[in-house]
Amino acid sequence: MITINKNEAIPLSKQIYMSFVDKIRSGLLMDGTKLPTVRQLSKDLEVSLVTVMKAYKQLEEDGFLELSKGKGTYVKTQQQPESVHTASDLDWQLSIPDYLHRSQYARFQDSDANYHFSSSMIDPALFPNQYMDQLIAQVFMQNPRILSQYGGIQGDLALREKMAQNLQKSKITTSPENLLITSGSQQGIDLVARTFVGPGDVVIMEAPTYPGAIDVFRSRGATILTVPVDQDGMRVDMLHSLCEKHNPKLIYTTPTFHNPTGTIMPLRRRKILLDIAESHHCLIMEDDPFSDIYFDRKPPLPIKSMDKAGHVIYLKGLSKTIAPGCRIGLIAASGSIFKRLYAAKANMDLGSPLLPQKVILPLVDSTKMEQHTKRLRAALKSRRDSVLKVLAEQAPAGVTWLNPKGGLNIWIQLPAWLDSNDLLTEANKRHVSFLTGSACFAIENEHSTFRLSYSYANEKLLEEGVQILCDIMQALKPSSSSSPTF
Amino acid sequence: MITINKNEAIPLSKQIYMSFVDKIRSGLLMDGTKLPTVRQLSKDLEVSLVTVMKAYKQLEEDGFLELSKGKGTYVKTQQQPESVHTASDLDWQLSIPDYLHRSQYARFQDSDANYHFSSSMIDPALFPNQYMDQLIAQVFMQNPRILSQYGGIQGDLALREKMAQNLQKSKITTSPENLLITSGSQQGIDLVARTFVGPGDVVIMEAPTYPGAIDVFRSRGATILTVPVDQDGMRVDMLHSLCEKHNPKLIYTTPTFHNPTGTIMPLRRRKILLDIAESHHCLIMEDDPFSDIYFDRKPPLPIKSMDKAGHVIYLKGLSKTIAPGCRIGLIAASGSIFKRLYAAKANMDLGSPLLPQKVILPLVDSTKMEQHTKRLRAALKSRRDSVLKVLAEQAPAGVTWLNPKGGLNIWIQLPAWLDSNDLLTEANKRHVSFLTGSACFAIENEHSTFRLSYSYANEKLLEEGVQILCDIMQALKPSSSSSPTF
Incomplete structure (x- = not known):
C-alpha cells in the first residue's frame, strides 16, 4: 500500500504518515478503505510496531483515520464519498499495487x-483569438503537409532555432541542438525526474512549492527535503548545510515569480544557489513559467544565464501566455545531461506532436x-x-x-x-x-x-x-x- | 552504472550482460568508455567475482568490450565514434547516475x-493533404478560441465521445469516462508502465516485440520474461506455466499485425490469453496500432472486446493513419485501473494538448x-x-x-x-x-x-x-x- 526508504533523512514514522496523507489527499485512498493492522504494516515494511503506531496516532489526530474498536482502522476524508462501488467484477483490480504515490495537483x-x-x-x-486564427490559416497555407508529418524526438528544428535566439535575450547562450521540446513544463519536470531521480535520491525543494512537481518527485520515490521561502524566495543560506549533510542530486526552484508565493529571488541569491550546486556536484532544475508576466520591472536574469558547467536544467513554458491549446514547453541543458534527457524523451513519447509546434512558431516572435x-x-x-x-x-x-x-x-x-x-x-x-x-x-x-x-x-x-x-x-x-x- | 534485481527469474550474469548490451546499443555507453573492474563491479552489485567475470567474458566474445591487458576493459561499439569530447567543464556530469536503462528504438x-x-x-x-487543410480551416472557424483553451487531463470530451462510438464497431463497450487521450501510443505504454510496473515486477512480452515497449519496461526496472511468436502470434500455450512460476503483473501484446512480425493472433488464442490473465489476476496491455491497415480481410476482434472484469488496458493509436502530425493515442480501461492511469497522466503532463485533439475530431469519422x-x-x-x-x-x-x-x-x-x-x-x-x-x-x-x-x-x-x-x-x-x- 505504501513504500518507505530505510536510509532516509526523514524519520520512518513521518514517512509512513506522509505516504498515507499523500495518497488520501490525492484521492488514491478512498473514504472507508480499511488500512492494514499495525502488526501487519510493521511486518510488511520491516519497521517496529512503535513506528507504525506513532504514524497511525498522528493520522488519527489529524483526522485522516478513524479507529473503530475491534473492527480496524479506516480512511476518513473530508471529501465527498465516491459513488457507491457496485462493480464487484472489478474488485480484483485493487490487488494490483501501483507506483503512484501522490497526485494532488490534478484535483x-x-x-x-x-x-x-x-x-x-x-x-x-x-488572447487575441481572431488574430491567432488568421495566422494559423497562413500556417496551413505555407505548410501543406503539416498534418502528415512527425516532429522528431527533439522537436521541430525551426522552433528550436527561434527559441535559441529568444533565450539569448535572457542571456542564456544555447543552441538548437541543446533544446528539447516538451508537451508543457509539467512534462519537462517529469522528464528530468524520471531520468535522474529514483528511490532514495535526495531532492531539495522550496517550502512551499509547485504541487505538480512534488507529485512527480514523490512518485519517483525521492526523498524530498525542503528549504523555506521568504520574501526573497528560497532561503539559500540554509542550503549549504543541507547539501553538506544530505548530498542532494537535484534542487528544484522557481526563482522568478515563485509558485505559489509570487516572490522573486534576487540575483545574489541566484549566484549563491549556483555556487552551491557547483561545489556539491548537483543539478538545478530552474522552472521558469512566468518570467514574461512582470508588472513593474523585468525580473533578474535566469540562473541558467550564469551556468558555465551544465548544472542547470532550464524549463520554460512556451504556450501558457501565447496559446495554451498548444501546450509546449522547452528544456535547455547541455552535455551528457542533455543527451540522456533526449533518450528519455524518446522512451516517453517519441517526441511531442508537430502540429502545435508549427502553429506556435509564427506566434512566438510576431509584433502583434x-x-x-x-x-x-x-x-x-x-x-x-x-x-x-x-x-x-x-x-x-x-x-x-x-x-x-x-x-x-x-x-x-x-x-x-x-x-x-x-x-x-x-x-x-x-x-x-x-x-x-x-x-x-x-x-x-x-x-x-x-x-x-x-x-x-x-x-x-x-x-x-x-x-x-x-x-x-x-x-x-x-x-x-x-x-x-x- | 547498471542495476540488477537479486530475486529475479533471470541469472545474475545474464542480467549484467543484458544491462551493458542495452546501454551500449542505446548509445548510453559510448565507444571507449572504461568499465569498472571485475572486482569493483562485484563489490558494487554485491555479486560474486565469477558472476561478473562470466558476464564480461560473454560481452567480450560478442564484441561489446575490449580487454586491454593491464589497462582495463573498454566499451567497443560498431557505431561511429562520437565527436571528440572537448567540453571538459561538463565532465562532472558523468558522475550523475541515471535511470535510463535502454533507449534503442530512438536510434x-x-x-x-x-x-x-x-x-x-x-x-x-x-495523405489527402489538401482536403485535410480545408477541413482544418473549418475547425478554426467553428472553434474561435481553440488556441486559448486547455484540453483537461483526460482529453477532449467530444473526441472521447466519438471514440467510444467508434470502439463499439470493434465490439468494445466503453464510455467517454473510461477513455484517456495520450500523445501517441508510446506515451500510453509509458503511462501504464510508470503506473503499474516497478523494479522486479515481472512483465511478459512477445519475442520479438516492439522495441519502444522494451525500452519503457526496462527503464522501469521490470523483469522481462518472453514468450516466442509463431505464425499465429504469441505462443499462448507456453504462457500458463510461465504465469504459474513467475506471477507476472502485466502481459504486453500486439495481437493484430504484430510488431515486428506482422502475424495475427487468432480469436481462440486471444480467448486463452484473457483466460490466463483472469486466472492469474494480471493485466494485459493490448497495443493495437495497425488494425485498420488490413489487406485482405478484417482481423479478429480485439481482446478488449471480450474483457468483462477489467483486465485489459487497450491502446489505440489514433493519428498514425489519419494525421501523424497530431500524435494522438487512446487508452480504454476500467475501474480503479483507469482511475490510477488518469492520476498518473496528470503527473505526467496535465493532459495532452487540445489543438491536435480538436483538429483530428472531424477527420476521425468523415466519409472522405x-x-x-x-x-x-x-x-x-x-x-x-x-x-x-x-x-x-x-x-x-x-x-x-x-x-x-x-x-x-x-x-x-x-x-x-x-x-x-x-x-x-x-x-x-x-x-x-x-x-x-x-x-x-x-x-x-x-x-x-x-x-x-x-x-x-x-x-x-x-x-x-x-x-x-x-x-x-x-x-x-x-x-x-x-x-x-x-
Missing part, C-alpha cells in the same frame, strides 16, 4: 467552480503577439489589484498576503484559528475554488495558507469570489471565548 | 537514409477519411508486394520472411552466416536503413532477423533499396569453404 485542475481560482490558467478572453503580452501584463496586474483591494477592505484581521510583482498567483496566510482545508470546504459550497497550501508543501504539515490564482476569472468574478471568501472567513471567526465549531 | 527513428525502412511512419504523400483509409490499405498492400517481389527474386537462398496480411512491416529471417547488425552496417553505407532484430528482443541475444517497414518509402525506393539489401547479402555470402570475413 485542483478540473474544477467547475464559478469562481475558479484554483489553477493558474489564463482566461481565454485575454508582443503587444498581446504587454496587454496581458496590464490585464493581469489589474486583476491582481482587484483581489488585493477586496482583501485589504474585507479580510478579517490576521489574514495576510504577499503582493506579487508578477505571475498569476497570490499567496494568502490565514490566522491560527482558520484551517485552509476548512475554508475550502465552505468555499466549494459557494462555488469558489482555490489551491490549499497543504498541497504546496512536500513534507510540512501546513494548514494555514492558500494560493489564489487571478489569471482565469475576470475582475467582476474575482471581486465577487474574494468577497465570498472574506465573508466565509468572517463567519468562521471564533467568538472571543469559544473555539471554532469544526 | 532507428530519426534516420536520414535515402531508403528509410527503419521506422513505421507513413509516407506523407499518402474512410475513403482515405481504404486507399491507404491499397497503397500499402502494393508497397508490401513490391518488397516481396524483389525479395522473392533476389534474396539469397536461406533468407526467409513472413507475408504480412496487414500493418506496415515485413519481418525477415537471415541464414546462419549473416548477422543483421553486419548487414545494417553495410546497408547504412549505401543509405539504406532498417530495424535490426536485436532491438526487438528483450532478453534473447538474436542476430539473424530484421524488420523492414514499407510504409514510408514509395515503390521505386522500396524496389531499389531492397535490391541493394539483396546485393549486400549476396556479397556477404561466404564462399563454400571459408567463413565470413567479419
Whole structure:
C-alpha cells in the first residue's frame, strides 16, 4: 500500500504518515478503505510496531483515520464519498499495487467552480483569438503537409532555432541542438525526474512549492527535503548545510515569480544557489513559467544565464501566455545531461506532436503577439489589484498576503484559528475554488495558507469570489471565548 | 552504472550482460568508455567475482568490450565514434547516475537514409493533404478560441465521445469516462508502465516485440520474461506455466499485425490469453496500432472486446493513419485501473494538448477519411508486394520472411552466416536503413532477423533499396569453404 526508504533523512514514522496523507489527499485512498493492522504494516515494511503506531496516532489526530474498536482502522476524508462501488467484477483490480504515490495537483485542475481560482490558467478572453486564427490559416497555407508529418524526438528544428535566439535575450547562450521540446513544463519536470531521480535520491525543494512537481518527485520515490521561502524566495543560506549533510542530486526552484508565493529571488541569491550546486556536484532544475508576466520591472536574469558547467536544467513554458491549446514547453541543458534527457524523451513519447509546434512558431516572435503580452501584463496586474483591494477592505484581521510583482498567483496566510482545508470546504459550497497550501508543501504539515490564482476569472468574478471568501472567513471567526465549531 | 534485481527469474550474469548490451546499443555507453573492474563491479552489485567475470567474458566474445591487458576493459561499439569530447567543464556530469536503462528504438527513428525502412511512419504523400487543410480551416472557424483553451487531463470530451462510438464497431463497450487521450501510443505504454510496473515486477512480452515497449519496461526496472511468436502470434500455450512460476503483473501484446512480425493472433488464442490473465489476476496491455491497415480481410476482434472484469488496458493509436502530425493515442480501461492511469497522466503532463485533439475530431469519422483509409490499405498492400517481389527474386537462398496480411512491416529471417547488425552496417553505407532484430528482443541475444517497414518509402525506393539489401547479402555470402570475413 505504501513504500518507505530505510536510509532516509526523514524519520520512518513521518514517512509512513506522509505516504498515507499523500495518497488520501490525492484521492488514491478512498473514504472507508480499511488500512492494514499495525502488526501487519510493521511486518510488511520491516519497521517496529512503535513506528507504525506513532504514524497511525498522528493520522488519527489529524483526522485522516478513524479507529473503530475491534473492527480496524479506516480512511476518513473530508471529501465527498465516491459513488457507491457496485462493480464487484472489478474488485480484483485493487490487488494490483501501483507506483503512484501522490497526485494532488490534478484535483485542483478540473474544477467547475464559478469562481475558479484554483489553477493558474489564463482566461481565454485575454488572447487575441481572431488574430491567432488568421495566422494559423497562413500556417496551413505555407505548410501543406503539416498534418502528415512527425516532429522528431527533439522537436521541430525551426522552433528550436527561434527559441535559441529568444533565450539569448535572457542571456542564456544555447543552441538548437541543446533544446528539447516538451508537451508543457509539467512534462519537462517529469522528464528530468524520471531520468535522474529514483528511490532514495535526495531532492531539495522550496517550502512551499509547485504541487505538480512534488507529485512527480514523490512518485519517483525521492526523498524530498525542503528549504523555506521568504520574501526573497528560497532561503539559500540554509542550503549549504543541507547539501553538506544530505548530498542532494537535484534542487528544484522557481526563482522568478515563485509558485505559489509570487516572490522573486534576487540575483545574489541566484549566484549563491549556483555556487552551491557547483561545489556539491548537483543539478538545478530552474522552472521558469512566468518570467514574461512582470508588472513593474523585468525580473533578474535566469540562473541558467550564469551556468558555465551544465548544472542547470532550464524549463520554460512556451504556450501558457501565447496559446495554451498548444501546450509546449522547452528544456535547455547541455552535455551528457542533455543527451540522456533526449533518450528519455524518446522512451516517453517519441517526441511531442508537430502540429502545435508549427502553429506556435509564427506566434512566438510576431509584433502583434508582443503587444498581446504587454496587454496581458496590464490585464493581469489589474486583476491582481482587484483581489488585493477586496482583501485589504474585507479580510478579517490576521489574514495576510504577499503582493506579487508578477505571475498569476497570490499567496494568502490565514490566522491560527482558520484551517485552509476548512475554508475550502465552505468555499466549494459557494462555488469558489482555490489551491490549499497543504498541497504546496512536500513534507510540512501546513494548514494555514492558500494560493489564489487571478489569471482565469475576470475582475467582476474575482471581486465577487474574494468577497465570498472574506465573508466565509468572517463567519468562521471564533467568538472571543469559544473555539471554532469544526 | 547498471542495476540488477537479486530475486529475479533471470541469472545474475545474464542480467549484467543484458544491462551493458542495452546501454551500449542505446548509445548510453559510448565507444571507449572504461568499465569498472571485475572486482569493483562485484563489490558494487554485491555479486560474486565469477558472476561478473562470466558476464564480461560473454560481452567480450560478442564484441561489446575490449580487454586491454593491464589497462582495463573498454566499451567497443560498431557505431561511429562520437565527436571528440572537448567540453571538459561538463565532465562532472558523468558522475550523475541515471535511470535510463535502454533507449534503442530512438536510434532507428530519426534516420536520414535515402531508403528509410527503419521506422513505421507513413509516407506523407499518402495523405489527402489538401482536403485535410480545408477541413482544418473549418475547425478554426467553428472553434474561435481553440488556441486559448486547455484540453483537461483526460482529453477532449467530444473526441472521447466519438471514440467510444467508434470502439463499439470493434465490439468494445466503453464510455467517454473510461477513455484517456495520450500523445501517441508510446506515451500510453509509458503511462501504464510508470503506473503499474516497478523494479522486479515481472512483465511478459512477445519475442520479438516492439522495441519502444522494451525500452519503457526496462527503464522501469521490470523483469522481462518472453514468450516466442509463431505464425499465429504469441505462443499462448507456453504462457500458463510461465504465469504459474513467475506471477507476472502485466502481459504486453500486439495481437493484430504484430510488431515486428506482422502475424495475427487468432480469436481462440486471444480467448486463452484473457483466460490466463483472469486466472492469474494480471493485466494485459493490448497495443493495437495497425488494425485498420488490413489487406485482405478484417482481423479478429480485439481482446478488449471480450474483457468483462477489467483486465485489459487497450491502446489505440489514433493519428498514425489519419494525421501523424497530431500524435494522438487512446487508452480504454476500467475501474480503479483507469482511475490510477488518469492520476498518473496528470503527473505526467496535465493532459495532452487540445489543438491536435480538436483538429483530428472531424477527420476521425468523415466519409472522405474512410475513403482515405481504404486507399491507404491499397497503397500499402502494393508497397508490401513490391518488397516481396524483389525479395522473392533476389534474396539469397536461406533468407526467409513472413507475408504480412496487414500493418506496415515485413519481418525477415537471415541464414546462419549473416548477422543483421553486419548487414545494417553495410546497408547504412549505401543509405539504406532498417530495424535490426536485436532491438526487438528483450532478453534473447538474436542476430539473424530484421524488420523492414514499407510504409514510408514509395515503390521505386522500396524496389531499389531492397535490391541493394539483396546485393549486400549476396556479397556477404561466404564462399563454400571459408567463413565470413567479419
